Amino acid sequence: MASQVDMLFxxxxxxSVAVVVVIAGLIVYFGYKYRRRPENLVADQIQGSMRLEIAxxxxxxxxxxxxxxxxxxxxxxxxxxPAQARDVYVVAKQWMWEFQHQDGxxxxxxxHVPLGEPVRLTMVSQDMxxxxxxxxFRVKQDVLPQRYTTAWFQATQPGTYHLFCAExxxxxxxxxxxxxxxxAPQDFQxxxxxxxxxxxxxxxxxxxxxxxxxxxxxxxNSGRGPALAGVFGRTVTFADGTTTVADENYxxxxxxxxxxxxxxxxxxxxxxxxGQLNEDQLLQLLAYIKxxxxxxx
Amino acid sequence: MxxxxxxxxxxxxxxxxxxRSWLLTTDHKRIxxxxxxxxxxxxxxxxxxxxxxxxxxxxxxxxxxxxxxxxKLFTMHxxxxxxxxxxxxxxxxxxxxxxxxxxxxxxxxxxxxxLLSWYIYMLGAGVTLWALIAGGVDTGWTFYTPYSTASPTHxxxxxxxxxxxxxxxxxxxLNFIVTTHKLRAPGMTWFRLPLFVWSLYxxxxxLVLATPVLAITLVLVAVERLFHVGIFDPALGGDPLLxxxxxxxxxxxxxxxxxxxxxxxxxxxxxxxxxxGLFGYKVVAISSIAIAVLGFLVWGHHMFVSGMSLHAALMFxxxxxxxxxPSAIKVFNWTSSLYKGSISYDxxxxxALGFIGLFTIGGLTGLYLAALGVNxxxxxxxxIVAHFHYIMVGGSVMGYFGGLHYWxxxxxxxxxxxxxxxxxxxxxxxxxxxxxxxxxILGFEGMPRRxxxxxxxxxxxxxxxxxxxxxxxxxxxxxxxxxxxSLWFGKQAGPNPWDATGLEWKTSxxxxxxxxxxxxxxxxxxxxxxxxxxKVG
Ligand SMILES: [Cu+2]
Ligand SMILES: [Cu+2]
Numbered sequence: 018m019a020s021q022v023d024m025l026f027x028x029x030x031x032x033s034v035a036v037v038v039v040i041a042g043l044i045v046y047f048g049y050k051y052r053r054r055p056e057n058l059v060a061d062q063i064q065g066s067m068r069l070e071i072a073x074x075x076x077x078x079x080x081x082x083x084x085x086x087x088x089x090x091x092x093x094x095x096x097x098x099p100a101q102a103r104d105v106y107v108v109a110k111q112w113m114w115e116f117q118h119q120d121g122x123x124x125x126x127x128x129h130v131p132l133g134e135p136v137r138l139t140m141v142s143q144d145m146x147x148x149x150x151x152x153x154f155r156v157k158q159d160v161l162p163q164r165y166t167t168a169w170f171q172a173t174q175p176g177t178y179h180l181f182c183a184e185x186x187x188x189x190x191x192x193x194x195x196x197x198x199x200x201a202p203q204d205f206q207x208x209x210x211x212x213x214x215x216x217x218x219x220x221x222x223x224x225x226x227x228x229x230x231x232x233x234x235x236x237x238n239s240g241r242g243p244a245l246a247g248v249f250g251r252t253v254t255f256a257d258g259t260t261t262v263a264d265e266n267y268x269x270x271x272x273x274x275x276x277x278x279x280x281x282x283x284x285x286x287x288x289x290x291x292g293q294l295n296e297d298q299l300l301q302l303l304a305y306i307k308x309x310x311x312x313x314x
Numbered sequence: 315m316x317x318x319x320x321x322x323x324x325x326x327x328x329x330x331x332x333x334r335s336w337l338l339t340t341d342h343k344r345i346x347x348x349x350x351x352x353x354x355x356x357x358x359x360x361x362x363x364x365x366x367x368x369x370x371x372x373x374x375x376x377x378x379x380x381x382x383x384x385x386k387l388f389t390m391h392x393x394x395x396x397x398x399x400x401x402x403x404x405x406x407x408x409x410x411x412x413x414x415x416x417x418x419x420x421x422x423x424x425x426x427x428x429l430l431s432w433y434i435y436m437l438g439a440g441v442t443l444w445a446l447i448a449g450g451v452d453t454g455w456t457f458y459t460p461y462s463t464a465s466p467t468h469x470x471x472x473x474x475x476x477x478x479x480x481x482x483x484x485x486x487x488l489n490f491i492v493t494t495h496k497l498r499a500p501g502m503t504w505f506r507l508p509l510f511v512w513s514l515y516x517x518x519x520x521l522v523l524a525t526p527v528l529a530i531t532l533v534l535v536a537v538e539r540l541f542h543v544g545i546f547d548p549a550l551g552g553d554p555l556l557x558x559x560x561x562x563x564x565x566x567x568x569x570x571x572x573x574x575x576x577x578x579x580x581x582x583x584x585x586x587x588x589x590x591g592l593f594g595y596k597v598v599a600i601s602s603i604a605i606a607v608l609g610f611l612v613w614g615h616h617m618f619v620s621g622m623s624l625h626a627a628l629m630f631x632x633x634x635x636x637x638x639x640p641s642a643i644k645v646f647n648w649t650s651s652l653y654k655g656s657i658s659y660d661x662x663x664x665x666a667l668g669f670i671g672l673f674t675i676g677g678l679t680g681l682y683l684a685a686l687g688v689n690x691x692x693x694x695x696x697x698i699v700a701h702f703h704y705i706m707v708g709g710s711v712m713g714y715f716g717g718l719h720y721w722x723x724x725x726x727x728x729x730x731x732x733x734x735x736x737x738x739x740x741x742x743x744x745x746x747x748x749x750x751x752x753x754x755i756l757g758f759e760g761m762p763r764r765x766x767x768x769x770x771x772x773x774x775x776x777x778x779x780x781x782x783x784x785x786x787x788x789x790x791x792x793x794x795x796x797x798x799x800s801l802w803f804g805k806q807a808g809p810n811p812w813d814a815t816g817l818e819w820k821t822s823x824x825x826x827x828x829x830x831x832x833x834x835x836x837x838x839x840x841x842x843x844x845x846x847x848x849k850v851g
Contacts, residue, residue, distance in 0.1 A: 022691055026682065029681060033681070043652070044667060047655070051588070061847075062590055062845045066594070081636075146461070152695075157619050162554070166621045181765075184458075190765070
């Protein structure tokens with residue numbers, strides 16, 4: 018991705034250098050040639066030229082549209098992580114970054130990732146708006162309170178890279194920095210097997226039982242709420258006939274504000290869990306529900 | 315050297331004396347001078363904050379000031395420079411003075427409202443300055459929620475100050491619109507209007523239509539802080555992205571509030587110093603209106619990484635390219651206006667040419683930011699800081715200084731020392747580039763904006779930038795050192811020192827209180843110079 022972004026950036030750079038050279042060149046050339054001298058005291062009164070006006074409106078417009086399409090395609094690619102990407106859950110708060118890996122490792126202000134494997138970040142803030150920015154990977158995404166945003170990258174060179182908070186978030190904003198450490202896959206394997214922590218999905222499974230979700234959302238669909246296996250990423254239909262794709266933010270809303278959208282065929286009886294779960298736990302529940310999808314045949 | 319005394323002549327300056335005659339004046343020219351003094355003061359305050367920031371950024375650690383202070387400095391710099399310098403500078407000072415003269419009018423349509431605008435501005439500035447002095451604000455000039463709801467600093471007072479100043483903008487805009495419609499001299503048709511009038515008209519439309527949205531947004535922030543009503547703060551059930559939409563709905567058009575008037579100034583200076591009509595007059599005039607209209611459709615380009623929907627991002631990116639076209643057209647027309655001209659290089663012309671160069675770079679880098687895939691990398695970095703300073707300082711401030719030097723003889727009746735004028739223009743141009751060009755590279759390399767401390771590998775470029783700022787600062791101080799003495803020692807300007815064509819040059823300098831002995835009758839276009847009529851293409 019970095020090289021693709023740079024390709025567009027340097028194309029724009031070449032183009033703008035050309036434009037600046039032409040404009041500055043013309044100003045200097047006309048400016049010298051038509052400077053006021055005794056033999057050039059009177060200017061020629063040129064009103065303008067429709068042909069030129071059209072030319073220098075239409076040509077830049079066409080070029081601009083080309084850049085627009087190019088930039089938009091990159092942006093779409095940035096918004097679509099590969100399906101097999103490795104999950105990292107991110108909680109941002111004043112003024113630190115917390116990461117939890119799909120295989121259980123947790124870290125603060127450092128993010129270890131394997132070389133060459135796409136990494137998908139599911140991020141949420143506990144307070145202000147922050148922004149996850151790794152310049153070397155050309156990735157930046159605001160991290161919002163009460164709402165998940167996602168981003169992804171794939172490291173192509175081992176090394177340690179800057180992680181910055183790019184959205185001003187208060188006093189120590191400039192201290193909200195960290196390192197992204199890119200390791201060879203086998204080194205990463207060793208690193209990530211040091212811990213014996215639960216994976217987020219396992220932790221989520223425990224929460225699912227502990228908070229009693231399991232009493233209604235029964236696996237065999239015999240409960241008062243729908244079974245959740247395979248729900249992630251699926252289109253769900255609501256009582257009022259509207260539909261949505263069950264993404265991270267839909268799952269979040271269903272836990273915290275279940276009455277907002279009630280699935281067709283079910284009663285609005287689920288209580289809200291607002292205030293009972295912290296951001297970590299919500300992400301773990303999300304990871305669990307996503308893992309149910311993966312187990313589907 | 316002794317002061318040169320002019321033969322007694324009735325002017326707006328000597329018609330009466332005393333502080334009351336100024337504070338209760340309804341003469342647009344005197345009100346312009348009131349604005350000149352107060353806005354210059356704000357420029358000094360905003361500049362002082364920038365100076366502190368650049369000194370702090372000379373080294374990577376936050377050692378001169380701590381992070382909290384640094385945050386207050388960039389907030390103060392932004393609020394003061396944008397709301398109290400850039401937005402009002404050209405319209406309220408130069409526009410106020412020159413617009414009625416250009417139209418052949420005796421004053422603005424509503425002279426008392428004009429004075430009221432100045433008092434409102436002063437009140438807004440006073441409240442904001444109080445907030446800044448009483449302990450400061452640390453939200454950035456953007457007041458982004460939820461931080462502005464949570465920040466322990468003087469957010470309410472600062473937003474109230476900006477809110478109040480907004481009414482000054484709205485009233486000035488209304489005044490200009492009505493004046494342009496109603497008070498044009500006989501024969502002054504729309505396509506005989508000088509381009510400065512066209513651009514002030516376009517600016518006024520934005521002032522009147524966009525400022526109320528900012529006002530409402532800031533009120534909502536204050537209400538949320540004071541009464542804990544959830545509007546923007548998600549902890550209270552609000553939506554922080556709603557704030558960003560509302561804020562940029564004003565603040566993107568505000569970019570054009572700041573730059574359109576400067577474009578107008580440049581469109582006046584070039585014909586005067588090339589002794590010829592502006593190439594493509596009508597196209598340039600219409601493009602001002604096009605910018606004003608299209609400028610309302612692009613606000614979302616400030617939010618490409620905020621989590622907005624892909625479709626919205628596509629629309630905002632596409633419209634952002636559209637709004638670039640009328641600006642590009644202007645640049646091509648200004649450049650072509652030099653062709654077969656008879657060009658002299660007095661101080662205003664140096665500023666105008668500098669404007670074209672810097673505005674071109676600012677505009678081109680806007681294309682990078684409008685490209686979605688590139689925006690993701692460079693937004694919220696020094697790239698964007700450099701970009702908008704090229705537009706607002708390289709563009710608007712160059713335009714303002716150009717206009718100030720261009721109309722100074724008209725406003726004061728005196729000339730400034732030309733050599734000093736040119737030297738300052740060149741120093742500002744070099745100092746500006748030295749300060750802000752390195753910031754493009756810093757941004758591409760990934761240095762985020764609003765950082766009190768930064769990793770050491772960014773130090774070299776930051777040092778260059780800070781050294782450039784020293785030069786730029788000297789450049790900005792110089793005009794004060796020769797313009798003020800010119801009030802007493804400058805040589806007499808006469809009605810038309812630049813051999814210019816606008817109606818403002820048909821009356822004496824400084825003009826009499828009622829502007830014209832006799833209202834002129836207009837029979838030609840605005841830039842009617844002698845010379846053979848030629849056609850291109
Ligand atoms: Cu942050
Ligand atoms: Cu904008």
